[in-house]
Amino acid sequence: MRLARHLAALSALSVIAVTACSAPSAPGAPAASEGGDDTFVIGLSSEFENLSPVLGYAADGGSMIFDGLMARQPDLSLRPALAEAAPVTSADGKKVTFTLREGVAFHDGRPLTSKDVVYTYTSVLDPKTSSPISGDYAAVEKVSAPDARTVEFTLKYAYAPLVQRTTLGIVPDGGIDPAKPVGTGPYTFTQWTPGDKIALAANEKYWGGAPAVKKLVVAFAPDDNVRSTRLAAGEFDATVLPPKAAKRFEGQQGLTVHKQESADYRGIMFPSQPKVTGDPVIRRAFSLAVDRQAMVDSILAGAGKPAFGPISPDTAWHNPEVAGNGRADTAAAGKLLDEAGWKPGADGVRAKDGVKAAFTLMYPAGDSLRKELSLAAASDAKKAGIQVELAGLDWDAIEPRMAKDALMMGYGSPNDPDYINYDLFHSSRAGQGFFNPGHYRNPKVDQALVKGRESADEAVRKQAYAEFQKLIRDDEVWTYLVFLQHVYVVRGSWSGIRPSVDAHEHATGGLFRDIHTWKPGA
Template identity: 60%
Template sequence: MQLTRLGLVALALLLVTLGCSAGGGSPASTTGESGARGTFVLGLGSEPDTLNPVLGYAPDGGSLMFDGLVTRNADLSLKPALAERLPKATGTSVTFTLRQGVKFHDGTPLTSADVAYTYQAVLDANNNSTIRGDYTAIASVEAKDPATVVFHLKYPYAPFLQRATLGIVPRRTLEGRNLEKAPFNTRPVGTGPYRFVSWTPGDKVVLEANPSYWGGVPAIKRLVMAYAVDDNVRATRMAAGEFDATELPPKAASRFDGQPGMTVHRVPSADYRGVMFPLDAPVTGDKVIRQALSLGADREAMVNTILAGAGRPAFGPVAPDTTWHNPAVDGSPAPDSARAVRLLEEAGWKSGPDGIRHKGGTPASFMLMYPAGDSLRKELALAFTSDAKKLGIDIRLAGLDWDAIHTRMDRDALIMGWGTPFDPDYTNFELFHSSFSGQGYFNPGHYKVPQVDALLEKGREESDPAVRKQAYDAFQRRVHDDAVWAYLVYLKHVYVIRGKWTGVTPGVEAHDHATGGLFRNLAEWKPGS
């Protein structure tokens, strides 16, 4: 039930007196959860479609309900999780020995058969897993004995251990079922530090600490992941005391700077925002239009105003300051409108009486979508549209929900976000290889270039780091030259946390940064003094 403002204040004061908030604060939440002893409420911007790792839930180790064979430290280095130790990934065979005594939340023991089933289920085309392309290097998985699992690879796949963060599911619960309709998807059973309690779609997922967790029982006994798509709504609910922590765009988070009892974390990431162009559409299918728009974008202004300095200009899909970045693709953060206009004129895009360029009777005009409620993407779309207008290119904006966006990506441009610091094979293969053309949010622009396919395949299948670096340098150069996207900014992820906590360890983050970002190790947080 929604509390009145007076009731919120009174209850907050009472809880402070009693000292019963896990975080040292005492929010009174519309979820009806915050304020109970040991309860922590996260305000998150996006809700998952499924809680099943096989179908794509938190494959990079961000789930608190599941464990992978390995997990990551804050500096992105790998450490054992369900595996007893890190294996040596050599050649086409990788062997893991499982940690002893691990049990699923229902009390059944973890065995190698569960590990083998999990990966086999991802690879099974009948299961329609959104992450199947990430694991195509696997030829087979062998449960050699209850504690030993062997992965046989088709080729020496360099990032294989990075992929072993995938959450392991219980075979006996899922084997033989239609996974897309399995009750497990909304009532999961894992081995992680938190076990599932309930899911109210469109509202929240409630978890409780796993009292038998092999890594130690979490200090936060009850965790509520409350979903609010609109950035301003999350900021308002955080200010009202409904959330103990939330993720926010930089400008929305600035109101919490310096507030007593609040900490704002600005965390570096490989998460970019840019404009995805449909390459088969009449206007955005013209490379010169795309090149001109990229040249005309004032990235410097976007970073300074929209991100309030919490980010940096972006020019490609591999983040700067990573081993794999090719600096040859970097341009000036300030716009080069003169060069953009020159390109358009030379290609026959002439300015008309209405100020909009035309070529062969076709106006330089198209639609740019952004997800409604995402204030940051909306502001980037507005800025990009303003920069385009100076070039004589007319962009019409549409703020839509994701269901509507999904059906229009082959004909309308979109402010999109991707990016990962782990390995250049991550996401880039799916975003730019022709075999993924038009597969949902993978390669939605229908980019199909055989030379790029070959470079991505070489980077995936080579084990020599120097050879891989050459392949990915060439890949970045070609994607840049083709102006497949107009990359705009790399973000710093911004979080607001109420109260004092130990164990909060920021690190370089990927695009998926809800429970996979600063909150990834929430089970290790402890109330500070």
């Protein structure tokens, strides 16, 4: 899936920082290039596939162009956006009703009505659209508009995360022109220069109040060194850096380093069909051999924590049974391999039935953080007699190889556990691009994910997701390595910057989610 590739690529955040090439701008002043002195420039590592919410653009909010019925606050709670209040849910949980805010207009002046909401969600669900997020709305039977301000979602079954899914941006009835998308958000679209940047202008009639930042540029710099250099040179006003790189910007006049907790993890996805990575013993031994705490201490410079599963321990959904101490246990890994018949060879690499305990681990070539993690994991595995060949490739080369080669991946959401996990581990998603790329199948996991998705009882859901976490831990579907802190560097002095807990996907979310509320001056 193109969207899945975009989500994976967006968190290729590692940058090698360099010292400033010129003096930084005065506090509160924007960068001197990319559009003039009144322009704020954000540097991102990956270009958007599209700007259509129907096709998955910024589905969980973070878009400057579009608003959803609901929006997420920094504490992850939801607040009404295009809806005037929280929705009303029927007793059986199968009907959810929203009332729209009055007086909202699209950028071209058309008033927002319930027909626009119906069109947006119906388009996502229409098989002809081939929306990569249609599975997120599988519980929706229909969306209707009893009147101009009322929207009703009729569900096939009670689906607890539905309201969280209504952060999806609303497009006008009839769709948007890809060359000039129109929404209701705080910024209007100006221009997209493919391979370079997107330019936006403040929506002075925005229902939530006109932004203080009048011109906004989202520039794309896929090369880590280039992005770092442009920040240091004053061409970018803000970007996202890995912890070690960001340390070199700490204390510089006119620059502020912001650290945010995240549910964003890095881990190794194992394809289940090849003989070596398909052996649970190899995967479990590999996991035992990895020193996660050393990765946190050295590669992340302390800005993170060891990971043992896809649900952050900072959330209420985490199952503490899947936790560990983070340190390598090479002896235990060797014992496990010995007992399973994987014996060391003369070269130190184990083998069984003539097959060496060796596999290839891919990582995106432009992501130095994933490269460092891959190198460390391969070094740890070697001590246990497992040989890992590394391959730094671009995403186009990675995608067709995921069914046979392991991959250093990243995902994670601090919101409902239905997010991401159903797509990554349910057997129905096997082989669908970056969703379940290892073709993992376990009927008990399927059952737990469906129960968690379809139950309206929070206690039942929590038990289902606790079981899910234990099952994939027992199978060692992935070897989870670390949860990251996301580190942002922002030029100038601004009030209104509100820390949050990040998901894997940033888009213009994360620290930049509420940039329309920022004001010059601390």
